[in-house]
Structure formats: structure tokens, C-alpha cells
Amino acid sequence: MSKSFATRMAEAVQKTKSVTCVGLDPRKAQLPAPIRDNVAADAPPDAWAAAYTQFCCEIVDVVRDLVPCVKPQAAFFEQLGPAGTVALGEVIRYASDAGLIVITDGKRNDIGSTATAYADAYLGTASPWGSDSLTVSPYLGEDSLEPFVEVCDQRDAGIFVLVKTSNPGGGLLQNRETDGQTVYARVAELVQHFNATRLDSFGYGPVGAVVGATYPEQLAEMRAAMPGSWILVPGFGAQGGGAADVMAGFDAKGLGAIVNNSRHIIFAHSRPEFADRLGDARWQDAVRAATVEMNEQLAVVKD
Numbered sequence: 128m129s130k131s132f133a134t135r136m137a138e139a140v141q142k143t144k145s146v147t148c149v150g151l152d153p154r155k156a157q158l159p160a161p162i163r164d165n166v167a168a169d170a171p172p173d174a175w176a177a178a179y180t181q182f183c184c185e186i187v188d189v190v191r192d193l194v195p196c197v198k199p200q201a202a203f204f205e206q207l208g209p210a211g212t213v214a215l216g217e218v219i220r221y222a223s224d225a226g227l228i229v230i231t232d233g234k235r236n237d238i239g240s241t242a243t244a245y246a247d248a249y250l251g252t253a254s255p256w257g258s259d260s261l262t263v264s265p266y267l268g269e270d271s272l273e274p275f276v277e278v279c280d281q282r283d284a285g286i287f288v289l290v291k292t293s294n295p296g297g298g299l300l301q302n303r304e305t306d307g308q309t310v311y312a313r314v315a316e317l318v319q320h321f322n323a324t325r326l327d328s329f330g331y332g333p334v335g336a337v338v339g340a341t342y343p344e345q346l347a348e349m350r351a352a353m354p355g356s357w358i359l360v361p362g363f364g365a366q367g368g369g370a371a372d373v374m375a376g377f378d379a380k381g382l383g384a385i386v387n388n389s390r391h392i393i394f395a396h397s398r399p400e401f402a403d404r405l406g407d408a409r410w411q412d413a414v415r416a417a418t419v420e421m422n423e424q425l426a427v428v429k430d
């Protein structure tokens with residue numbers, strides 16, 4: 128890798144004219160019939176892992192010319208044990224070889240010395256799970272994030288720090304005020320601090336932030352608080368976020384935010400608007416149609 132993560136992201140968004148991130152969150156029960164029916168319900172984990180790999184790689188084939196990035200969610204693979212983690216590595220590699228930016232969603236972190244091991248496992252090219260970027264928890268503080276930032280510097284990788292999550296319960300801790308400032312705003316300050324000396328020609332650094340589409344007001348607040356940060360915006364689609372809710376995330380050129388959609392894209396074959404017309408048999412066409420639809424709803428990228 129020679130260009131920084133932030134620059135690769137900006138160029139990929141400009142090339143595809145898309146701010147959509149397709150979330151790869153495979154679930155046994157929701158796989159389309161042509162894949163699910165090949166695996167017995169009580170089949171061993173390696174059979175399901177193979178199904179997950181096939182499903183996710185076919186999605187990559189369908190969306191690779193439409194979007195800048197994909198986000199495999201590690202939990203669904205880890206659920207299958209060792210075979211699942213091998214499948215996760217296969218999916219990461221396949222998406223990367225297809226030219227997509229890969230954000231592995233692991234929400235990892237630990238004390239600094241252990242954080243270094245997580246960074247080594249997930250960022251850059253050194254391990255089977257080497258990705259362009261990883262989601263990271265800020266809960267252990269600044270010294271737990273520093274090892275990730277160091278690896279980002281060494282390997283032109285990126286991280287997305289959880290700032291204001293999309294779930295209803297996130298506010299319990301994130302909205303707490305100390306010294307007249309919310310916890311999420313304090314985390315945003317830290318993110319901005321890390322990026323301040325690392326900005327690329329687009330004005331962005333390697334330390335991204337997660338802000339849910341379910342909190343549009345806070346998204347606007349966070350865009351202003353972290354001008355140097357790419358924002359990963361989950362919660363679009365199945366969690367209720369819509370186009371109007373995410374508009375505050377973008378800069379004047381339509382850069383600076385990517386919007387994740389997992390279930391409403393990858394399982395689009397079962398959404399009412401696609402089920403009759405396409406359904407399980409044409410699930411790949413449903414994935415493509417849902418991705419095109421989302422791109423059209425979020426056509427913010429300027430020439």
C-alpha cells in the first residue's frame with residue numbers, strides 16, 4: 128500500500144460515485160434458498176462456513192463496481208468457530224482482491240500491549256485477516272488507541288472508533304456528561320487529535336469514527352467536531368435510518384462519510400419490494416437492485 132487509507136477511501140468514493148458500504152453479516156436462517164438448501168440444518172460448522180464464503184464472495188462479485196467498500200462483521204464468522212474464522216479471512220482476501228476497501232467490523236481493543244496484537248492481526252497485510260481498516264472501541268482510553276494509530280501509520284491502514292453508536296442503549300454511557308461535555312464528544316476530540324497531524328490532501332486522516340444513522344442531530348454535531356475524520360454511519364435501512372438522516376455526515380464534496388447497510392442489501396431478496404419480482408432464485412439481482420437504490424438515495428458525490 129502506498130496511499131493512505133483516507134486517500135484510498137476518498138478516491139474509491141469518487142470513482143464509484145457511491146458512499147454505500149455493503150455490510151457482510153451472513154446469518155444461516157436468512158441465506159437465500161439456493162445457498163441455504165445445500166446445507167443441512169445440523170450440518171457441521173465447516174459446511175456453513177463454506178456457505179458463508181460463497182454467499183459473501185457472490186455479493187462482492189455483484190457490488191464490486193457499485194460501491195467503494197464492504198464491511199464483514201467478524202461475529203457472524205466467529206460464531207462458526209475455527210472454520211468461520213478461516214471463512215472470514217477468505218472473504219476479506221476475496222473482497223480486497225476485487226478492489227474493494229475492506230473494513231473488518233470486530234470492535235476490538237484492550238490494554239495497549241494487547242491492542243498492538245489486535246492491530247497486527249487485522250490491519251495491513253501480515254495476517255489472514257489483514258484488512259484496510261478495523262472498528263475499534265475507545266473504552267480503554269487513549270493509550271489503547273495509540274498502538275492502532277501506529278500500525279495505521281506503518282501500514283497505511285485505518286480504524287473506525289466507536290463514538291456514538293446506533294443502538295438505543297448506547298446513550299447510557301456515551302451521552303453521560305462530565306465537565307460539561309458528553310462522553311461521545313470527548314471521544315470525538317480524541318479522534319480529531321489523532322488526525323490533526325495526519326491529514327491527507329482531501330483533509331482526512333486514518334482515524335475514522337462510527338456515528339449511527341439513528342442519531343442525525345449528533346451526526347451533524349460530530350461532523351463539525353471531527354472535520355478530519357471519515358465517519359462510518361451504520362443503522363441505515365433495517366435499523367430505521369434513511370437518506371435524510373445521514374446527509375449531515377458529508378462534506379461539501381460529498382466525501383467524509385460512508386453509510387453501511389447490511390441486512391437490507393444482503394438479504395434484499397426477502398424485502399417486500401424485491402421478494403415477488405426477484406425472490407430467492409434471483410437473490411443476486413436483489414442485492415444489486417438494493418445497492419443501486421441506496422446509491423440513488425445517497426447521490427451526494429460531486430465531480
Ligand SMILES: O=C(O)c1cc(=O)[nH]c(=O)n1[C@@H]1O[C@H](COP(=O)(O)O)[C@@H](O)[C@H]1O
Pocket residue numbers: 150152200232262291292293294337338339361362363364365366387388389390391
Ligand atoms: O461498527 C459498526 O459497524 C456498527 C456500529 C453501530 O453503532 N451500529 C451498528 O449497527 N454497527 C454494525 O453495522 C451493521 C448494521 O447492520 P444492519 O442493521 O443489518 O444494516 C452490523 O454489522 C452492526 O454490528
